[in-house]
Amino acid sequence: MASEEEKKAVFDAESAKEVVKELRASFAAGKTKSYEWRSTQLNAMLKMMEENEPQIIAALRDDLSKPELESSIYEIAMVKSSCTVALKKMKHWMMPEKAKTSLITFPSSAEIVSEPLGVVLVISAWNYPFLLSLDPVIGAIAAGNAVVLKPSEIAPATSSLLARLAADYLDRSCIKVVEGAVPETSALLEQKWDKILYTGNGRIARIVMAAAAKHLTPVVLELGGKCPVIVDSDINLQVATRRIIAGKWGCNNGQACVSPDYIITTKNYAQKLVDSFKCELERFYGKNPLESKDLSRIVNSNHFARLSKLLDEDKVSSKIVHGGERDEANLRIAPTILLDVPQDSLIMTEEIFGPLLPIILVHKVEDSLDVINSSGTKPLAAYLFTNNKKLKEKFVATVSAGGLVVNDTTVHLAEHTLPFGGVGDSGMGAYHGKFSFDTFSHKKAVLYRGFAGDAFVRYPPYSRGKLRLLQALFNGSFLGIIRALLGWSKS
Numbered sequence: 281m282a283s284e285e286e287k288k289a290v291f292d293a294e295s296a297k298e299v300v301k302e303l304r305a306s307f308a309a310g311k312t313k314s315y316e317w318r319s320t321q322l323n324a325m326l327k328m329m330e331e332n333e334p335q336i337i338a339a340l341r342d343d344l345s346k347p348e349l350e351s352s353i354y355e356i357a358m359v360k361s362s363c364t365v366a367l368k369k370m371k372h373w374m375m376p377e378k379a380k381t382s383l384i385t386f387p388s389s390a391e392i393v394s395e396p397l398g399v400v401l402v403i404s405a406w407n408y409p410f411l412l413s414l415d416p417v418i419g420a421i422a423a424g425n426a427v428v429l430k431p432s433e434i435a436p437a438t439s440s441l442l443a444r445l446a447a448d449y450l451d452r453s454c455i456k457v458v459e460g461a462v463p464e465t466s467a468l469l470e471q472k473w474d475k476i477l478y479t480g481n482g483r484i485a486r487i488v489m490a491a492a493a494k495h496l497t498p499v500v501l502e503l504g505g506k507c508p509v510i511v512d513s514d515i516n517l518q519v520a521t522r523r524i525i526a527g528k529w530g531c532n533n534g535q536a537c538v539s540p541d542y543i544i545t546t547k548n549y550a551q552k553l554v555d556s557f558k559c560e561l562e563r564f565y566g567k568n569p570l571e572s573k574d575l576s577r578i579v580n581s582n583h584f585a586r587l588s589k590l591l592d593e594d595k596v597s598s599k600i601v602h603g604g605e606r607d608e609a610n611l612r613i614a615p616t617i618l619l620d621v622p623q624d625s626l627i628m629t630e631e632i633f634g635p636l637l638p639i640i641l642v643h644k645v646e647d648s649l650d651v652i653n654s655s656g657t658k659p660l661a662a663y664l665f666t667n668n669k670k671l672k673e674k675f676v677a678t679v680s681a682g683g684l685v686v687n688d689t690t691v692h693l694a695e696h697t698l699p700f701g702g703v704g705d706s707g708m709g710a711y712h713g714k715f716s717f718d719t720f721s722h723k724k725a726v727l728y729r730g731f732a733g734d735a736f737v738r739y740p741p742y743s744r745g746k747l748r749l750l751q752a753l754f755n756g757s758f759l760g761i762i763r764a765l766l767g768w769s770k771s
Contacts, residue, residue, distance in 0.1 A: 428456050506657070
């Protein structure tokens with residue numbers, strides 16, 4: 281008798297090729313391009329989220345022990361918000377944008393037409409498996425593309441539910457979910473796509489980019505990095521501490537690409553900050569946070585071992601000033617604060633992506649900017665808590681990151697009017713709101729002319745007079761045009 285594995289259909293390069301072929305046929309037939317199709321699919325996705333919220337919350341609980349509030353607000357509500365914004369704005373986004381023309385092409389008119397790219401691939405991550413899967417797909421649908429979504433196998437319950445729901449609610453001839461791990465992803469990457477959006481880490485991003493390069497496929501890479509938090513002393517400390525906690529442990533227990541990765545503050549202020557963290561963490565998660573139902577667990581044993589290695593390094597283990605408790609059987613690590621961590625330690629040289637928060641000390645708060653800028657990488661997000669206007673201005677002017685927030689953490693993701701994306705090692709390209717639509721669109725330049733006003737100067741035989749007139753046209757100089765027409769030289 282065949283084993284269960286043998287009974288399952290193998291998804292290989294040939295299978296991937298057939299999927300892409302089917303989607304290209306649907307796209308070529310114009311099925312995805314109409315406003316009606318796009319709005320129907322987005323409304324279906326809204327209905328899918330509304331009718332299956334309990335199942336989605338249960339899947340996220342199975343994969344990550346994610347608290348219901350985090351699942352409902354940070355995943356389901358944000359996906360629904362993206363759908364709602366797209367449905368409200370999409371007709372306007374689809375309209376050609378008028379562009380000015382110059383004397384060079386006079387008389388003429390011009391516009392920029394947004395056209396769908398074609399068949400696109402979205403490879404999502406495990407930490408926010410619904411949001412990071414469906415948010416890019418919303419943009420791809422709104423722009424009129426056919427889509428393949430590859431959810432993360434590290435969140436299997438969510439992946440399975442996504443595949444089932446997409447098949448039940450969305451147009452299967454244009455939108456497909458492919459489950460699986462490395463072999464299935466590799467099979468998909470062998471195909472030619474019109475765009476690939478990948479969310480994850482830099483190591484896999486290099487593989488995605490190399491595969492895309494073979495077909496000259498453009499990519500959007502949403503990666504991560506060590507997101508810093510600068511804490512000044514002239515602030516409401518309780519509010520600042522709570523907002524850092526919400527962005528760190530309240531976002532999937534630190535397993536988020538925009539979670540605060542480390543804090544920079546002054547030596548004189550550090551202990552006051554640590555005391556505030558201790559107080560607020562106990563208020564939020566109790567005296568035994570390992571038993572708190574408001575903290576997600578570590579996703580799997582591999583990540584638990586990785587985080588434990590960061591904590592157990594000799595130069596770091598003595599720096600724990602709060603937390604550090606671990607429950608390997610249940611994959612739980614308590615919120616952990618580390619003070620005055622060496623910058624050459626493992627915890628400071630790789631993205632933490634977990635509930636550990638080291639604090640770096642500087643003599644004066646302005647030195648924090650040098651610490652960030654000398655790290656050699658650009659973070660996905662950077663945060664500053666201060667009331668100092670000059671420090672805010674210098675922070676915005678000198679820190680290069682995917683996004684900046686002053687006096688809060690992570691909340692910029694909720695604003696659809698802001699692009700979400702990285703720079704340098706933290707990624708390339710951006711999405712959210714209209715930026716999602718633009719990411720999956722080609723901006724086609726269109727120039728309209730009639731047969732009147734045919735300029736003799738562009739045709740041979742060439743002469744000095746024609747040269748002077750063309751130079752004046754390109755320079756936009758009315759006086760130069762008159763001089764050239766009258767045959768006057770500059771002298």
